[in-house]
Amino acid sequence: QQKVQQSPESLTVSEGAMASLNCTFSDRSSDNFRWYRQHSGKGLEVLVSIFSDGEKEEGSFTAHLNRASLHVFLHIREPQPSDSALYLCAVRAEGADRLTFGKGTQLIIQP
Amino acid sequence: DMKVTQMPRYLIKRMGENVLLECGQDMSHETMYWYRQDPGLGLQLIYISYDVDSNSEGDIPKGYRVSRKKREHFSLILDSAKTNQTSVYFCASSRSGNTLYFGEGSRLIVV
Numbered sequence: 001q002q003k004v005q006q007s008p009e010s011l012t013v014s015e016g017a018m019a020s021l022n023c024t025f026s027d028r029s030s031d032n033f034r035w036y037r038q039h040s041g042k043g044l045e046v047l048v049s050i051f052s053d054g055e056k057e058e059g060s061f062t063a064h065l066n067r068a069s070l071h072v073f074l075h076i077r078e079p080q081p082s083d084s085a086l087y088l089c090a091v092r093a094e095g096a097d098r099l100t101f102g103k104g105t106q107l108i109i110q111p
Numbered sequence: 112d113m114k115v116t117q118m119p120r121y122l123i124k125r126m127g128e129n130v131l132l133e134c135g136q137d138m139s140h141e142t143m144y145w146y147r148q149d150p151g152l153g154l155q156l157i158y159i160s161y162d163v164d165s166n167s168e169g170d171i172p173k174g175y176r177v178s179r180k181k182r183e184h185f186s187l188i189l190d191s192a193k194t195n196q197t198s199v200y201f202c203a204s205s206r207s208g209n210t211l212y213f214g215e216g217s218r219l220i221v222v
Binding site: 034 | 154159201212
């Protein structure tokens, strides 16, 4: 069964500095990777989706996938305090009908 | 405007009472989901619905049932609620397993 782990559990970054979040998965056949953000008391919003090795950029969010090492990263350029939220990685194994979510990284952006 | 709407947003029930959580979407998505989110456990999939009257168990279906009689509407039912069903419940929808769009959540407290 797919396992998805995120690190760190919590991360504090100064406003404007790059924030980097890590997600590892267990099934190398996985073909569908998404990063979601969840502000406190709200639902999840998709930030970036990536389906092949390499990078995918959406605004200030860049996902980097390396299936050989079973890692997908999220980099946030020049984060603002409004980017403080829980960031969730979601992975789908090839042929699966569902995403498996990590437990998330709580990101705090300090002014 | 793409939207997933959950009702009610907040609910307090006594142990043993029945609970109905409702979800609607305006995107004509075939697939809908119910998740619960708990601290330390992340998002756990309860049920998937592939279309009207085509539902499948997720990872934690015990104690729950669902109903989907219209494509745009998906209900989660707890018959005889238990205290360990206190949680935040999220509904989501997608087109053919692509990007999931989430509602804002329904916070259920069972006392």
